[in-house]
Amino acid sequence: MNYNGYGNQAYTYNPYMPQSPMTQNAQAMMMNNQQNQQNPQIQNSGYVEVNGYQEVINYPVACATSVNLIDLQAMKFYVKKRGFSSFDQPVIESYSLVKDESKENSVSYATPEDIKSLKDEIASIKADVDKLSGRGTTDE
């Protein structure tokens, strides 16, 4: 950085002394640091949670972008998009979330009645083993 006659700093390129490797490394490290600072953003799950359709209407959307909004109280999913021009009004598409009641996606767990029958069978087998070995009753 050189100072010109007007008292300001002026950047001049000196072909005989291009940027030294030291400054290039420092600049690369600075760029990496800047990128690392920009990357750790707030983790969001990809959609915005709202309460009610009025909040969806009020949510600002920039041009040529779309925002996903979800209303977990009413189980609705909204997609709000806007065209390229600032005169384009936003378009809201709403989808309703329906709970899947089909049996094929559900997982069946063992009931206490099933386990009770297994427990009774194990107890009877233990009693037979004790009788044959002459040991006495075994505790569960």
Next chain:
Amino acid sequence: MNDPMNIMQMISQIKSNPAAVLGQRFNIPQNMNNPNDIIQHLMNTGQISQQQYNAANQAARQYFNNK
């Protein structure tokens, strides 16, 4: 910028009407006082991005919900 009179004027202006100074700084129209309108205007002029607003809105919600 180094003129002391200008600095005093800026300080007095900020003290008397800080919102107007911020509005001038971001080229916000004078009759615009609704926050959502201001945010929409900043988005339209390209001063903020959608991701920035989403992150800030979520941070504000978390802050006020945890308070």
